[in-house]
Amino acid sequence: xxxxxxxxxxxxxxxxxxxxxxxxxxxxxxxxxxxxxxxxxxxxxxxxxxxxxxxxxxxxxxxxxxxxxxxxxxxxxxxxxxxxxxxxxxxxxxxxxxxxxxxxxxxxxxxxxxxxxxxxxxxxxxxxxxxxxxxxxxxxxxxxxxxxxxxxxxxxxxxxxxxxxxxxxxxxxxxxxxxxxxxxxxxxxxxxxxxxxxxxxxxxxxxxxxxxxxxxxxxxxxxxxxxxxxxxxxxxxxxxxxxxxxxxxxxxxxxxxxxxxxxxxxxxxxxxxxxxxxxxxxxxxxxxxxxxxxxxxxxxxxxxxxxxxxxxxxxxxxxxxxxxxxxxxxxxxxxxxxxxxxxxxxxxxxxxxxxxxxxxxxxxxxxxxxxxxxxxxxxxxxxxxxxxxxxxxxxxxxxxxxxxxxxxxxxxxxx
Amino acid sequence: xxxxxxxxxxxxxxxxxxxxxxxxxxxxxxxxxxxxxxxxxxxxxxxxxxxxxxxxxxxxxxxxxxxxxxxxxxxxxxxxxxxxxxxxxxxxxxxxxxxxxxxxxxxxxxxxxxxxxxxxxxxxxxxxxxxxxxxxxxxxxxxxxxxxxxxxxxxxxxxxxxxxxxxxxxxxxxxxxxxxxxxxxxxxxxxxxxxxxxxxxxxxxxxxxxxxxxxxxxxxxxxxxxxxxxxxxxxxxxxxxxxxxxxxxxxxxxxxxxxxxxxxxxxxxxxxxxxxxxxxxxxxxxxxxxxxxxxxxxxxxxxxxxxxxxxxxxxxxxxxxxxxxxxxxxxxxx
Numbered sequence: 001x002x003x004x005x006x007x008x009x010x011x012x013x014x015x016x017x018x019x020x021x022x023x024x025x026x027x028x029x030x031x032x033x034x035x036x037x038x039x040x041x042x043x044x045x046x047x048x049x050x051x052x053x054x055x056x057x058x059x060x061x062x063x064x065x066x067x068x069x070x071x072x073x074x075x076x077x078x079x080x081x082x083x084x085x086x087x088x089x090x091x092x093x094x095x096x097x098x099x100x101x102x103x104x105x106x107x108x109x110x111x112x113x114x115x116x117x118x119x120x121x122x123x124x125x126x127x128x129x130x131x132x133x134x135x136x137x138x139x140x141x142x143x144x145x146x147x148x149x150x151x152x153x154x155x156x157x158x159x160x161x162x163x164x165x166x167x168x169x170x171x172x173x174x175x176x177x178x179x180x181x182x183x184x185x186x187x188x189x190x191x192x193x194x195x196x197x198x199x200x201x202x203x204x205x206x207x208x209x210x211x212x213x214x215x216x217x218x219x220x221x222x223x224x225x226x227x228x229x230x231x232x233x234x235x236x237x238x239x240x241x242x243x244x245x246x247x248x249x250x251x252x253x254x255x256x257x258x259x260x261x262x263x264x265x266x267x268x269x270x271x272x273x274x275x276x277x278x279x280x281x282x283x284x285x286x287x288x289x290x291x292x293x294x295x296x297x298x299x300x301x302x303x304x305x306x307x308x309x310x311x312x313x314x315x316x317x318x319x320x321x322x323x324x325x326x327x328x329x330x331x332x333x334x335x336x337x338x339x340x341x342x343x344x345x346x347x348x349x350x351x352x353x354x355x356x357x358x359x360x361x362x363x364x365x366x367x368x369x370x371x372x373x374x375x376x377x378x379x380x381x382x383x384x385x386x387x388x389x390x391x392x393x394x395x396x397x398x399x400x401x402x403x404x405x406x407x408x409x410x411x412x413x414x415x
Numbered sequence: 416x417x418x419x420x421x422x423x424x425x426x427x428x429x430x431x432x433x434x435x436x437x438x439x440x441x442x443x444x445x446x447x448x449x450x451x452x453x454x455x456x457x458x459x460x461x462x463x464x465x466x467x468x469x470x471x472x473x474x475x476x477x478x479x480x481x482x483x484x485x486x487x488x489x490x491x492x493x494x495x496x497x498x499x500x501x502x503x504x505x506x507x508x509x510x511x512x513x514x515x516x517x518x519x520x521x522x523x524x525x526x527x528x529x530x531x532x533x534x535x536x537x538x539x540x541x542x543x544x545x546x547x548x549x550x551x552x553x554x555x556x557x558x559x560x561x562x563x564x565x566x567x568x569x570x571x572x573x574x575x576x577x578x579x580x581x582x583x584x585x586x587x588x589x590x591x592x593x594x595x596x597x598x599x600x601x602x603x604x605x606x607x608x609x610x611x612x613x614x615x616x617x618x619x620x621x622x623x624x625x626x627x628x629x630x631x632x633x634x635x636x637x638x639x640x641x642x643x644x645x646x647x648x649x650x651x652x653x654x655x656x657x658x659x660x661x662x663x664x665x666x667x668x669x670x671x672x673x674x675x676x677x678x679x680x681x682x683x684x685x686x687x688x689x690x691x692x693x694x695x696x697x698x699x700x701x702x703x704x705x706x707x708x709x710x711x712x713x714x715x716x717x718x719x720x721x722x723x724x725x726x727x728x729x730x731x732x733x734x735x736x737x738x739x740x741x742x743x744x745x746x747x748x749x
Contacts, residue, residue: 001417001419001420001424001484001670001673001674001677002416002417002418003416003418003671003674003675003678004416004678005416006416009416070416263746266746275739275743278743278746279738279739279742281746282693282743282745282746283742285686285745285746286668286689286690286693286694286742286745287664289668289671289687289690290664290665290667290668290690290694291664293667293668293670293671294663294664294667296416296418297418297667299416299418300416300417303417304417304419314663314664317657317660318660318664397649397653399656400652400653400656400657401652401656403652403656403659404646404652404655405652407659408628408632408652408655408656408659409632409636410632410635410636410644410646410647410651410652410655411636411643411644411646412647413643413647413649413652
């Protein structure tokens with residue numbers, strides 16, 4: 001049992017801290033679920049990448065630093081403690097990239113990963129369909145074999161980031177006659193501005209176009225954009241969704257920083273007589289520490305060569321519910337201020353398929369005090385973001401089934 | 416950074432588990448509740464021989480410690496098997512007397528530690544802020560009362576009262592007696608005792624929670640209704656999944672606190688201990704509620720062993736400071 005870090009790891013932490021102190025924007029960027037905010041976040045990805053901080057765990061040839069999972073977790077702690085912006089490239093970095101590292105060709109890695117690391121190409125996931133949410137085996141959109149590639153038809157929905165993103169990845173039914181529904185699926189990548197693609201942004205509950213519907217009408221995809229073997233999409237995707245729920249989708253650093261902000265709000269403005277709210281603030285601190293230590297234990301297992309497997313479902317249930325609770329506590333603490341919204345709502349819908357415009361880097365690169373990004377409206381924005389957690393990446397109902405059946409050994413039953 | 420138990424620590428847990436499984440601890444707990452201490456004292460002797468109480472004591476007093484991580488490992492198993500007696504209290508007393516010796520008052524340690532460390536005797540104590548009752552004072556050779564700026568050897572105890580958990584007997588300590596320490600040394604040593612009491616109680620809670628979960632999982636796999644195992648119903652599965660989430664995220668807090676305590680980072684340890692005490696108390700209690708509900712009326716009977724853990728989960732949640740008291744320490748930084 002050891003929670004200490006090596007001298008090299010401490011030095012890495014210090015370097016990250018120093019760089020972030022000098023570069024994190026002193027004012028929060030606009031919400032990344034707006035056109036303006038998306039562009040600002042894209043520029044921030046470029047700034048991170050210029051000094052190799054956007055994908056620290058990737059090999060150097062793709063723009064990373066080739067560091068291990070411990071350093072990645074350390075970087076994430078420093079990143080969020082510094083009040084740095086949310087990551088607009090997250091879908092690509094945490095979902096597609098691991099898939100390409102495991103299943104992609106060298107050519108695909110060389111072509112796709114560096115622009116992803118620089119924020120030049122932002123990826124949207126295209127998993128869900130109108131009739132297929134958590135039950136991905138029921139996907140209906142098709143991929144038809146043609147000379148030199150595949151032709152896509154159908155409809156995807158709830159595609160996160162797709163309102164402003166450049167490209168998407170997802171699964172398509174390539175063999176309608178496969179003996180089982182989850183066989184005969186092919187995993188591939190496609191541009192959102194390709195002929196035949198229509199992007200219709202969908203406003204999430206606060207009106208911001210955080211996701212979109214994609215209509216695919218005879219969209220051609222060349223063979224080089226198929227990931228892994230055709231027909232093996234399910235197996236490949238399961239590896240990816242494991243990543244999504246497991247170690248990499250939500251790093252503890254994010255929640256440690258959030259709990260710390262909440263604790264500071266409590267100490268500054270809390271009513272000591274309100275022990276019910278005090279208890280919720282305490283639970284936010286306890287939960288963030290629990291998640292941090294749980295993740296260190298998982299990282300230790302991972303480094304010892306163990307698979308996390310169904311254990312990633314524990315992770316997903318915990319963080320998604322934690323994220324809501326911590327924001328609820330903050331909104332209650334803020335009282336009337338907590339209701340204020342960050343900006344005027346309403347999707348600013350781009351023309352279908354149009355790429356997000358380039359944007360200048362954030363105006364200021366002065367060091368940011370840790371409190372700079374805290375305002376009541378940040379909590380409101382965070383709350384709305386958190387509300388989706390138990391729904392996406394496999395609903396928490398599905399996760400609890402997995403926990404019960406695979407970790408507790410309870411019998412399968414009707415859903 | 417390697418936040419995992421090593422092979423030796425896992426072997427220690429396995430050997431305690433094997434020993435306690437063979438020892439019929441539920442029978443000992445029932446006897447203890449009936450005031451028959453012999454089987455419980457025999458268990459204590461075996462735990463002493465296995466080194467459980469030596470983990471909190473330094474080598475100068477026949478200990479092998481202080482080893483908080485191993486102590487947590489041991490107390491998870493003690494909770495899992497519902498072992499009765501003032502076990503947390505003995506460890507806390509060992510930590511307190513060891514600390515007093517470090518601070519220059521060695522005589523009480525010399526006098527009492529050999530028997531406590533070896534398992535030949537138990538101790539019980541009360542600490543400031545955590546309640547007026549000493550657990551199982553009638554089965555303890557050493558009684559310490561910390562408070563009012565001093566630590567004294569209590570001359571005796573009032574009539575023990577039965578706890579919500581019948582295997583716990585609670586008594587007020589009598590006033591007077593030899594003063595072992597006063598002022599800063601007393602506060603320091605009492606603080607050390609609280610650290611160890613919180614650690615051992617949190618670990619014990621965790622073991623109680625896992626025992627409740629394991630028994631309930633086994634039960635719902637076997638019990639059929641409407642022609643299928645009740646464990647195949649989603650409502651049942653989800654409730655137990657939540658119990659597992661609670662326990663699995665409380666566990667690293669216990670070991671994180673133990674590591675902080677071991678590494679001498681007292682500021683970190685105090686927040687971690689508070690977090691561990693809160694999280695294990697809630698998780699074990701959640702496990703108890705789910706266990707009772709999913710066992711149905713069977714679980715609500717005294718003759719079924721589940722009750723040993725059900726009521727202990729509730730009692731431990733409030734022992735050594737309730738969850739609100741510890742949450743206050745979390746927000747104030749320990």
